[in-house]
Amino acid sequence: MDVLLDIFASANFWAAAIRIATPLIFGVLGALICERAGVLNLGIEGIFVAGAMAGWLAVYLGAGLWGGVLIAALAGALFGLLHAFLTVILGLSQHVSGIGITLLATSASYFTYRTTLPDVSSPPRIAPFQPIAVPGLSDLPFIGPALFQQTLLTWLALVLVAIVAFVLYRTPLGLAIRAVGDNPASVEAQGLSVRGLRIGAVVIGSALMALGGAFLTMSAFDAFFFGMVNGRGWICIALVVFASWQPGKALLGALLFGAFDAFQIRLQAEIGQVVPGQVFLMMPYLLSILALVLVARKADYPRALLQPWTKGQRH
């Protein structure tokens, strides 16, 4: 028990939890916006890879860090546009298109990396985002190190939670986005474009997903590795269901997940001699499956999720 207490009482543990949660916050927010508008975006896993690669490569080739973030978001938006074209305009299977986007974004990223850097044996590094110390606040006991070891990208993620929640629940645009995923006929009756809103949501959502990837190469690490996304995108898709498609709960879910992951890493250090490491590494995936199974019955899926829309359609 002492071991557990030591872990939870350490500020480093909470700092790690927030760090692990950050890419998931971006990813869950992105997936949430897409799904709220009625479009499942399984391209997320590949868009993470594309964001991670594009952002990192831009910085490596001389762009500033924020330039890299912008490039990552643009790469995500571009793949989102393709997904929107296939699923919203042509009305094709969201499942298959999403898997296709994941395969395309992943292979395009790997190909670009290999083509741009043909002769590197170990991944080259960039100077990543640094934690920002706030004079005074950083010196607070416990909270100081937990919150103020984070980089600006983590703060961006937290601010985005508030922005997305505000837009979704407090603005006419948010009302329209929510309606377009629940009852598109009502949106059309208002004279708004169902397809336009959906395309916009998928593009913006995909850009946010790419930021989750960019965080990995530009803040959590300082290089791009093959396979570094490692299912984080899929975990986000499970977390969205867990969060009932609400930004606040999405933040909570991502933080819980981050805390659990940080916990298992520390537990591994304590009891790793008796239990194989893979058992710990499986935990995030098993936890996501468990979360999905537990909430599935009560899950309030957007009612028009997966359903394409043609103008003037009647039910």
Add this chain to the structure above:
Amino acid sequence: MSLRLDPREHAPLFLRLLVSLVAGLAALLLVAIPVMAAGANPFEAYLLMAQGAFGSMFALSETLNRATPLILTGLAAAVAFRARLWNIGAEGQLYMGALAAVMVGSGFLQLPAPLAIPAIMLAGFLAGGLMMVIPAMLKQRFGADEVVITLLLNFVVILFIQMLIEGPLKDPLAMGWPQSVPLVAEARFDKLIPRLRMHWGLIVGLVAALILWLMVKRTVLGFEIKAVGENKAAARFAGIPVDATMLKVALISGGLAGLAGVSEVAGVKGYLSADLSPGFGYSGIVVAMLAGLSPIGSVLAAIFIAAVFVGADSMSRATGISNYLADLVVALSLLCVLVGGFFLRFRLRWQSRQEA
């Protein structure tokens, strides 16, 4: 004049074949852009790819060797997608099948070859099938989405495999490499032609395609799968046991992916390692979609995808262009055939204003 979309009731066979063919070609043509970006001549690259995939008996054998697991994972996806069961977990099911083959076939059962080979195939089929039956049951009991669960299980399975081959199943004679104890000689698939790598797994794949084709066309289960896939509510109303059908589909789909794992272990490697499959499970989805979910078509699509991989490897060695080009072709094929599906569902017609 304006362009109008008329829904089609049924797309003729030649049109479906044409869509798949055009999709594959379009994907190949599209990668001319990255090839040129990498500073090479696309025509030269295509020629090298074709030679690498079909240019010699050795090349052909390598292509068919690569196609073998893809036929099986392609069939796995095809049968599931027909019933609208989204099995994206073929990668994990493949590894579970391979694991079962190694557990049964590495010597603790002393069986002659005519019994050992069916035994490892049955074990692999059941292990792979179980990996899909579980998510299918979670869907029925709890309403949990099978897409995300099968995707996440892929990661769980590969870690489980790593744990076993670094632990209890580790081969003490492998000089420290994390790989399992080998299959006994009786449980290995023979080569089809001496000195070439293609093996009896190919025959397993072809027979599986044939059986699946007969099942789809001629059996009650085939009809039930079609009914469930087209409209679940209507199928239930018509008295079709929807849940039981789904579980059967899950078992068959996962089982076929498991067989792909058996085939790779028994026909190629001889032991289980964590790099047994370079994404055969995911490529299987592309195979099935390119095949229009047809079992016979899956064989042809698997050979196409395999040729792309083998050809790109060979082209890469000659030109230095990254062999991730093959993955690009595969991804683009999937998206192109998806767009092609649009033309199968709708007929484009020009019409004059008066008609409208």
